[in-house]
Each structure stands twice: as C-alpha cells, then as structure tokens.
Amino acid sequence: MIVTEKLSKTYGRVVAVDGLDLEVKPGEIFGFLGPNGAGKTTTIRMLTTLTRPTSGRASINGFDVVAQPLAAKREFGVVQQHLSLDRELTVWENLELTARLRHLGRKERQRCITEMLAYVELEEAAGRLVEELSGGMKRRVMLARALLHRPRVLFLDEPTVGLDAQTRRRLWALIRRLNSEGTTVFLTTHYIEEAEALCHRVGIMHRGKMIALGTPRRLRERVGLYTVEALWNGRDTRYTYFPDRSRAVAYSQGLPPEVKTVVVRESNLEDVFVELTGRKVGEEDDGFSYRSLA
Amino acid sequence: MDFLTVLWPDLLILRRRLARYLLTTLISPLLYLLAFGWGLGRGVNMGGTSYLEFVIPGIMAAAAMTASFNGAGTKLNVDRLFYKCFDELMMAPLSPWSIVLGKALIGVVRGLVTAAAFWLVAYLISSGFTPGIWFLMVIILSCFLFAFLGVLAAFLARSHEDMATFSTLFLLPMTFLGGTFFSLAGVPRGVRFVLYLLPLSHVTSTLRALALGWPFPWPSLAVMVALTVAFSLACLAAVRRSSV
Numbered sequence: 007m008i009v010t011e012k013l014s015k016t017y018g019r020v021v022a023v024d025g026l027d028l029e030v031k032p033g034e035i036f037g038f039l040g041p042n043g044a045g046k047t048t049t050i051r052m053l054t055t056l057t058r059p060t061s062g063r064a065s066i067n068g069f070d071v072v073a074q075p076l077a078a079k080r081e082f083g084v085v086q087q088h089l090s091l092d093r094e095l096t097v098w099e100n101l102e103l104t105a106r107l108r109h110l111g112r113k114e115r116q117r118c119i120t121e122m123l124a125y126v127e128l129e130e131a132a133g134r135l136v137e138e139l140s141g142g143m144k145r146r147v148m149l150a151r152a153l154l155h156r157p158r159v160l161f162l163d164e165p166t167v168g169l170d171a172q173t174r175r176r177l178w179a180l181i182r183r184l185n186s187e188g189t190t191v192f193l194t195t196h197y198i199e200e201a202e203a204l205c206h207r208v209g210i211m212h213r214g215k216m217i218a219l220g221t222p223r224r225l226r227e228r229v230g231l232y233t234v235e236a237l238w239n240g241r242d243t244r245y246t247y248f249p250d251r252s253r254a255v256a257y258s259q260g261l262p263p264e265v266k267t268v269v270v271r272e273s274n275l276e277d278v279f280v281e282l283t284g285r286k287v288g289e290e291d292d293g294f295s296y297r298s299l300a
Numbered sequence: 301m302d303f304l305t306v307l308w309p310d311l312l313i314l315r316r317r318l319a320r321y322l323l324t325t326l327i328s329p330l331l332y333l334l335a336f337g338w339g340l341g342r343g344v345n346m347g348g349t350s351y352l353e354f355v356i357p358g359i360m361a362a363a364a365m366t367a368s369f370n371g372a373g374t375k376l377n378v379d380r381l382f383y384k385c386f387d388e389l390m391m392a393p394l395s396p397w398s399i400v401l402g403k404a405l406i407g408v409v410r411g412l413v414t415a416a417a418f419w420l421v422a423y424l425i426s427s428g429f430t431p432g433i434w435f436l437m438v439i440i441l442s443c444f445l446f447a448f449l450g451v452l453a454a455f456l457a458r459s460h461e462d463m464a465t466f467s468t469l470f471l472l473p474m475t476f477l478g479g480t481f482f483s484l485a486g487v488p489r490g491v492r493f494v495l496y497l498l499p500l501s502h503v504t505s506t507l508r509a510l511a512l513g514w515p516f517p518w519p520s521l522a523v524m525v526a527l528t529v530a531f532s533l534a535c536l537a538a539v540r541r542s543s544v
Contacts, residue, residue: 054391055390055391055543056387056390056391056543057543058543076393076395077393079391079392079393080393084391086384086387088384089383090383090384090385090388091383091385092309092379092383092385092388093383093385094313094316095309095312095313098308101310103305103309103388104388104392106305106308107302107305107388107389107392107393107394108392108393111395128432151388
C-alpha cells in the first residue's frame with residue numbers, strides 16, 4: 007500500500023530522512039515513533055507530495071508520488087500536525103472546499119459532508135466558524151476533511167498533539183474504527199502510549215533513520231519484556247532489562263543500599279528507544295545519555 | 301475549471317466582509333482624490349483638461365494595483381506560512397496552473413471591486429467620466445498583472461515581513477512615481493526611462509490615454525501583456541518548485 011525505497015531528503019548539509027526503506031501493508035495501522043526532528047513529518051510530507059524527495063522512491067497504492075502525483079493524491083487523506091483549516095470559513099465550508107477539490111458532485115458533497123460530520127460528532131458545529139472551535143473540535147474537523155473522499159490511506163501527523171486525555175482517547179477510538187472499516191493508517195507520534203495503543207507495527211525514527219521496525223511486542227522483546235528502574239543515590243535513574251518477570255524481581259532484590267527506589271514493570275517503547283539511542287523520545291537532544299546496565 | 305474551486309472560498313470571505321473591505325480599500329484612493337485632485341490640483345490645467353480629470357485614471361490604476369496585489373498575495377502568504385491551510389490545495393489532485401489562476405483571480409476580483417467603487421465616487425465628484433469597454437479591458441489586464449505579482453511575492457516570501465517589505469519597496473514607490481499624479485511626458489528623458497521600468501507607469505499611461513482621448517500607447521499595452529505572462533509563468537514555476 008505504501009512503499010518507500012531508499013527515500014531521502016536533505017536540506018543543505020542536514021539529512022532529514024536518510025535512505026528509508028519501508029512497506030506498509032493494506033489494512034495496517036503503522037506508526038512512526040520518534041522525537042521532534044527525527045524525520046517523521048518530512049517523511050509524511052514526501053509521501054503526501056508536499057516535499058520533493060532528494061533521492062529514492064515512494065509510492066501510494068502503486069502510484070509513484072513524484073512521477074504520478076495526481077493519481078497518488080487521490081489515494082490518501084491527511085491530518086496534519088498543525089491546524090491547517092481555513093479559520094475564516096465555517097466547518098461546513100471547509101469540508102465543502104475539500105469535497106469540491108476532490109471533484110465530488112453536488113449531491114455527493116451534501117451526503118459525504120453530512121455523513122462525516124455525524125461520524126466525528128460535529129453536526130451541530132457545521133455552521134460555526136472554525137476560529138470559534140476548541141482544539142479537539144478542530145482536530146475532528148480535520149479528520150472529517152481527510153476522510154471525505156473515502157481515501158484508502160490516511161496519514162496522521164501527530165494527530166493528538168495538544169489534546170487532553172479524554173479527547174485523545176476519543177480520537178483513538180475513531181482511528182480504530184476507521185481501520186476496522188478497511189482504511190490503512192500511517193501515523194507519526196512521539197507519544198509512547200499512542201504508538202502502543204494503536205499501531206500494529208511501529209518504526210522507530212532517530213536522526214532521519216529508521217533504527218527499528220516491528221510489532222510493539224517484538225520491539226519490547228528486543229530489549230527485554232521487563233524493566234528494573236532503579237534510583238541510585240537519589241538522583242541517577244538506571245534501567246536494566248530482563249526477558250521475564252522472575253529474573254527482573256531477583257535482580258531488584260539484590261541491589262545495594264545506594265539504590266533507594268526500585269520499580270519492576272513491563273517494558274514499553276520508551277525503553278526500546280532509550281536502549282537504542284541513549285535518549286528519551288520526548289526529550290531535546292541535549293547530549294545526555296541514558297545507559298543500560300544489562 | 302478547478303481554478304474556480306480554488307477561487308470559491310476566497311469569494312465567500314470577500315462577500316462576508318464586503319462592506320469592511322470597501323471601507324478600508326477606498327480610504328487611500330479617496331484621500332488622494334480629495335487632496336491632490338480636488339484640493340491641490342484645483343485650477344491646474346493639464347494640456348486642456350482639468351487636473352481632476354487627469355488624475356482620476358491614475359489613482360484608479362494605483363488603487364486597482366494595490367487591491368489586486370494585496371488581494372491575491374496577503375491571504376495566500378498567511379495561509380501558506382502561518383495557517384498552513386494552503387497545503388490542502390497542494391495535496392488535492394489539481395494542476396499547478398489551477399492553483400495559480402484561482403489564487404490570482406481573487407486579486408483580480410478585489411481589484412475590480414475597488415476600481416468600480418472608486419469610479420462611482422469619482423463619477424459623482426468629477427464631470428461624470430464614464431469608462432468604455434477598452435478602459436475596462438485594460439483595468440482587467442492590470443488587475444491580472446498585479447494579482448500574479450502578488451501570488452509570486454507570496455510564494456517567494458519567507459515571512460509575513462517579506463510581504464510588507466515588498467509592498468513598501470515596490471508598490472508605494474510605484475504609486476507615487478508611476479505617473480499617477482503627474483505626466484511622465486514632462487520629466488527628463490533619463491528619468492522617464494527609469495520610471496517606465498515600473499509596471500504601473502504603463503497602466504497609467506494606457507488608462508489615461510483611453511480616458512482623455514489621447515493617442516493610445518501600444519508599446520505600454522504590449523509591456524503589460526508581456527509582464528502578465530511573465531509573472532504568471534514565474535508563479536507556475538514557484539508552485540512547481542514548492543512541491544512535487
């Protein structure tokens with residue numbers, strides 16, 4: 007459904023995406039996990055024809071995004087990271103613009119917009135100007151807009167950034183529902199729980215490269231399914247990984263008195279990222295490294 | 301006909317804000333008309349015609365220029381760099397030409413609305429100047445010229461300040477030096493050559509000739525057509541460069 011071969015993008019001497027090879031299967035929810043600046047958004051921009059790749063190839067449902075951009079554009083919908091709605095138009099007008107841009111006929115436009123507003127539960131907001139809506143409502147309008155022409159592929163770039171926990175879970179439910187109806191979803195996120203809750207497979211991005219790829223469980227198995235999180239001397243947190251709980255517990259019980267606090271828990275994708283890169287997903291690149299003791 | 305779809309939302313916004321738009325867009329040309337045409341120029345004769353009649357086509361050209369440029373460029377610049385809603389157009393299955401033409405057309409519409417409103421006021425306070433079909437055609441052409449320039453500036457600008465800088469460095473000097481308030485025929489040859497490098501000089505010369513029955517400056521019309529084509533092609537290149 008989505009295929010990239012050695013896809014790269016450079017800005018001057020900065021390599022934003024470096025030789026990305028990827029295949030997302032039909033019906034999959036695929037997630038790109040990584041911190042800001044890892045190359046996630048640049049990848050989506052190349053896949054959605056907004057940015058020309060420096061080298062390599064990418065195709066959506068068989069259509070090359072550079073050689074056949076118009077055909078590729080018909081295959082996908084996009085919810086961008088920023089709120090890219092026209093604030094001076096109403097909700098309905100924003101959706102109608104997209105419907106017209108996608109060449110839907112008058113009756114089909116009415117039907118699709120009505121259906122989509124019901125889908126994202128925004129029927130009563132149809133006549134309101136976008137600038138009057140809350141952040142969560144704007145995000146749902148963007149989702150409705152992306153789905154209006156029933157695309158086979160939906161790109162979601164940090165879809166829940168800035169949203170409260172309740173709105174985030176509501177959006178997750180919508181994404182799962184869409185996927186269960188056959189839409190292939192490609193999302194980027196730097197929220198660990200989002201990647202774990204939604205994605206069938208996750209690619210971990212770091213400094214333009216995909217450094218790991220697999221199901222959330224397979225990625226956790228790479229470092230160990232259980233983590234011992236130990237606070238040494240009240241200030242230095244160290245992580246040690248184990249394949250099963252019993253070994254993790256045994257290790258935690260043998261720690262010296264300098265360790266004041268110990269937590270044994272299931273590993274998550276944050277642990278995978280820390281183990282692979284020495285950094286946390288949500289932190290700035292400040293030169294500080296977390297190291298595993300295992 | 302995708303360009304009409306691109307134009308559609310901007311028309312909705314213009315219709316919703318028409319009264320406010322007319323008020324703001326007419327302030328400058330009306331002040332020019334009253335200060336220079338009615339006040340300062342009262343009693344001045346320009347080769348057998350009153351200064352008020354002389355200056356009306358010039359101010360109309362300048363007003364249409366400003367309205368077309370800003371009408372096409374300002375919102376596009378904000379939509380592209382700040383709100384990012386222009387990305388929605390770039391990701392839609394449209395040809396680059398549809399995007400360029402649709403975005404330029406809102407500048408043309410705004411320029412024509414401004415020119416029409418200005419003409420109405422000028423008609424009431426002057427001796428009743430009535431533009432003919434050729435005058436209208438040249439106004440439309442000049443609106444396309446400056447609307448394409450506005451679209452081009454919006455694509456080249458890397459910030460909102462860039463747009464303001466462009467207006468200050470190009471539009472403002474053109475308003476005062478492009479033959480709006482004085483005859484270019486009366487300035488020294490070297491200076492005249494420099495002033496004719498400004499697109500507005502050709503628009504003003506052409507409109508004034510049509511309004512006052514002077515010999516028609518065909519070279520100026522040719523320059524306007526050439527610049528319109530050049531700016532539209534530059535817009536097309538800018539759109540193609542900015543995406544796949």
